[in-house]
Amino acid sequence: MERGDRADHNDRMNGKRIVLGVTGGIAAYKSPDLVRRLVERGAQVQVVMTAGAREFVTPLTFQAVSGREARSDLWDHGAEAAMGHIEMARWADLILIAPASADFLAHLAHGLADDLLTTMCLASAAPIAVAPAMNRLMWANAATQANVQQLRARGVHVLGPAVGEQACGETGEGRMVEPAALAEAALALFPVHGPLSGKRVLITAGPTRERIDPVRFISNRSSGKMGYAIAQAAREQGAEVVLVSGPVSLCAPTGVRRECVESAEQMHAAVMKEAGTADIFIATAAVADYRPAKPADCKIKKVTDTLEVAMERTIDILHAVAQLPRRPYVVGFAAETNNVEEHARAKLERKNLDLIAANEVGDCKVFDQDDNALVLLWKNGGRQELGAGPKTLLARKLMAFIAARYLANAP
Numbered sequence: 001m002e003r004g005d006r007a008d009h010n011d012r013m014n015g016k017r018i019v020l021g022v023t024g025g026i027a028a029y030k031s032p033d034l035v036r037r038l039v040e041r042g043a044q045v046q047v048v049m050t051a052g053a054r055e056f057v058t059p060l061t062f063q064a065v066s067g068r069e070a071r072s073d074l075w076d077h078g079a080e081a082a083m084g085h086i087e088m089a090r091w092a093d094l095i096l097i098a099p100a101s102a103d104f105l106a107h108l109a110h111g112l113a114d115d116l117l118t119t120m121c122l123a124s125a126a127p128i129a130v131a132p133a134m135n136r137l138m139w140a141n142a143a144t145q146a147n148v149q150q151l152r153a154r155g156v157h158v159l160g161p162a163v164g165e166q167a168c169g170e171t172g173e174g175r176m177v178e179p180a181a182l183a184e185a186a187l188a189l190f191p192v193h194g195p196l197s198g199k200r201v202l203i204t205a206g207p208t209r210e211r212i213d214p215v216r217f218i219s220n221r222s223s224g225k226m227g228y229a230i231a232q233a234a235r236e237q238g239a240e241v242v243l244v245s246g247p248v249s250l251c252a253p254t255g256v257r258r259e260c261v262e263s264a265e266q267m268h269a270a271v272m273k274e275a276g277t278a279d280i281f282i283a284t285a286a287v288a289d290y291r292p293a294k295p296a297d298c299k300i301k302k303v304t305d306t307l308e309v310a311m312e313r314t315i316d317i318l319h320a321v322a323q324l325p326r327r328p329y330v331v332g333f334a335a336e337t338n339n340v341e342e343h344a345r346a347k348l349e350r351k352n353l354d355l356i357a358a359n360e361v362g363d364c365k366v367f368d369q370d371d372n373a374l375v376l377l378w379k380n381g382g383r384q385e386l387g388a389g390p391k392t393l394l395a396r397k398l399m400a401f402i403a404a405r406y407l408a409n410a411p
């Protein structure tokens, strides 16, 4: 992140009051680092520890990094006199629990209130976010999954867990998301005020899968990274963001609503449901242009030497949105291997777009890479280079550009 961006970013967390709940798990050793990163971004942090957490880290460590006495006892008369648990519940702009153990998630899901942290969660109207951390089998356990599902349905933000090596020596899903990423995710939970506040941005991302038979499909190498980075950048501009995504291995950016789809047909349906109320539409998805005309109902057996699969055209989603009577500001992408700008400009005209972002692909360029290079083209010969760089940075530049052009022409 660039310096200026960091300053804007910090503004969003400046003075925000975060209660950081720490529960009993080995990942608790990373929580002081999380406090530091939240404080660094301008937040005030009040740590609340469960009895289990005190087995892993001392309250003094948290006091040193947060500048506030860490609380853990519901029956501590002295501390309650200073700020009672109900007062603390009201004080919080956000309650973040990191790490959140399986036991804590079960307590929260069932509304139990047998210590300071669980009581506070029950007594607060603030948004709650949990960063689960536990052994992979505990995470995969049906009981934990049911609890997490219930929490999600109630609007609790579930951040992670991450996949990797675990303290118990096993490898799998269950690690706490790293403090730096958690601090960013917490930041993204605060309402964003930016140039696109009150505007709706609809984005497509990733590849589509077109079914050949029940076990095979045709797809492409799109990773979804550019689209996801744009979704996050749009959110940072204050927009309400809907991300219609093909199958990718990325987590939805915090604060972004994601609709998961597989085929071009499903993506088209999901987009058309949202397009009527969108202010800006950005098509980054690598939608299949053709799909098998008659997908087989059963697995195709290898009984012939050659196999021909008849293909038919899919619907052009971008074109369909651009044809709507009350259309959003429409942005397309052009991935080309040669004559990049010439092809992109033809696409801009043919699909009736407001803006097209062109990039060169092939020879290990772009697909599944973290870097990209974009040129923006619009009607009447308009052209601007965004240059090369990480997709996250380009996405921010692109969104700033789109926001400026959209707002300049907004009715």
Ligand code: CTP
Binding pocket: 204, 264, 283, 284, 285, 286, 287, 288, 289, 314, 315, 316, 317, 318, 319, 331, 332, 333, 334, 335, 347
């Ligand atoms: N797109 C879409 N729906 C499709 C196909 C493409 O929304 N069925 C969008 C992509 O998300 C992207 C742009 O259209 O924004 C890319 O245009 P497209 O015509 O698919 O590019 P190419 O397939 O490369 O076109 P051509 O074969 O004409 O080069």
